[in-house]
Amino acid sequence: MTSPTQDHGARPAPAGAPDVLAELTGAVRAFAAERRWEPFHTPKNLVMALSVEASELVEIFQWMTPEQAAAVMADEKTGEHVREEVADVLAYLLGLCDVLGIDPAQALRDKMVKNARKYPVPPAPVES
């Protein structure tokens, strides 16, 4: 039996192809530059802002039951709130990667290789 880990996995996009993360990173960078926010966007400040935005996501869910949390997107206003906080987390994550020179997609591909060794796939149940 072929392990399913050999059938998928994160693969780099073809060389030269436009990349949605590069597009979004450029937009985030330009947004900050136009407003002259770069002096504030130090790595230390950006990790703080990233964690604050992640907590704003947590705040939406903190008093919900698991059932309410699972249905969060069904309520239009709350769903939009979640989308906005997701966007804020992504914006600061890309901004941080930009100032640090990190390629977030490659960082994730590398981390998944490492995690696959740390958490091996459990054996498939035996079919009888």
Add this chain to the structure above:
Amino acid sequence: MTSPTQDHGARPAPAGAPDVLAELTGAVRAFAAERRWEPFHTPKNLVMALSVEASELVEIFQWMTPEQAAAVMADEKTGEHVREEVADVLAYLLGLCDVLGIDPAQALRDKMVKNARKYPVPPAPVES
């Protein structure tokens, strides 16, 4: 003078271009599925995990001076640690978007339109 906001901005990648976020989301989803982690990956649990990973980034920077933080990638071991925590934040963010049915790139494009109204570009300094 043309406002710089009209010259860039987050635009969708051309149709047919490979979408690195879709690729990474698929890899994150398969990783969890192979390990039968889906029952744990509820929205409420994923936002908690996301905020925990964001705090692990904060932990790296918490005692650094601004100067040390700016040079964080110059130290190979610390730089690799930062890359790994960035990857973990991205993994949980994509996993959360996947279970909630959110397109993170479009969420960020929409949020930047909203933010551009909230934070107008200041007038350019007058040239004399």
Add this chain to the structure above:
Amino acid sequence: MTSPTQDHGARPAPAGAPDVLAELTGAVRAFAAERRWEPFHTPKNLVMALSVEASELVEIFQWMTPEQAAAVMADEKTGEHVREEVADVLAYLLGLCDVLGIDPAQALRDKMVKNARKYPVPPAPVES
């Protein structure tokens, strides 16, 4: 009927009573001083450390069901872990208050007065 809010409420301890927060704050301060950590214990760094410790508490609970979370202290090892992270949060909270000159007990008493106005007690159910 007398409102229950008039029957209790946070009241200062009687004059002369030992103040456990002052005791603990003194211990936290001396611990940092002996190790010459004061230059690192700036307000900005301490709020980062506080939030990191709070997230270490979240990490313990992130994959638990509500039932598992409710029984967390029944497992000796996990219960001790929770106690230690609670201690770390309290230590940084007291350290932060110390460097900022905030009396945490009085801050909480004042906040509860404000919160009582913000969240009025709902009317008691009518007895029939």
Add this chain to the structure above:
Amino acid sequence: MTSPTQDHGARPAPAGAPDVLAELTGAVRAFAAERRWEPFHTPKNLVMALSVEASELVEIFQWMTPEQAAAVMADEKTGEHVREEVADVLAYLLGLCDVLGIDPAQALRDKMVKNARKYPVPPAPVES
């Protein structure tokens, strides 16, 4: 030479003395009970709320220089904001300890004993 660690340290309050943490914990408990919030105040939800409040403290400081952060209490409005967020963190910490049956003061005393072993006091500089 007597080690400074023997001259101070967190000591329990005399048995039977009123305790500011017990007072505040009682007030926090009554506040939640009057509003019938207990069903929401599960350990998992309370750690989420605690981390969210800690992040609201971080939010105040995230764009400040170290100098601005050091002077944060000099601005009346910002200083009051800091006091309120400190109070919120303390309230959820005490509420969490209450539902879990943890004595936060004793937890901190125990943790400091452990930390003292982990981080030994460096030798005093030799006087010449």
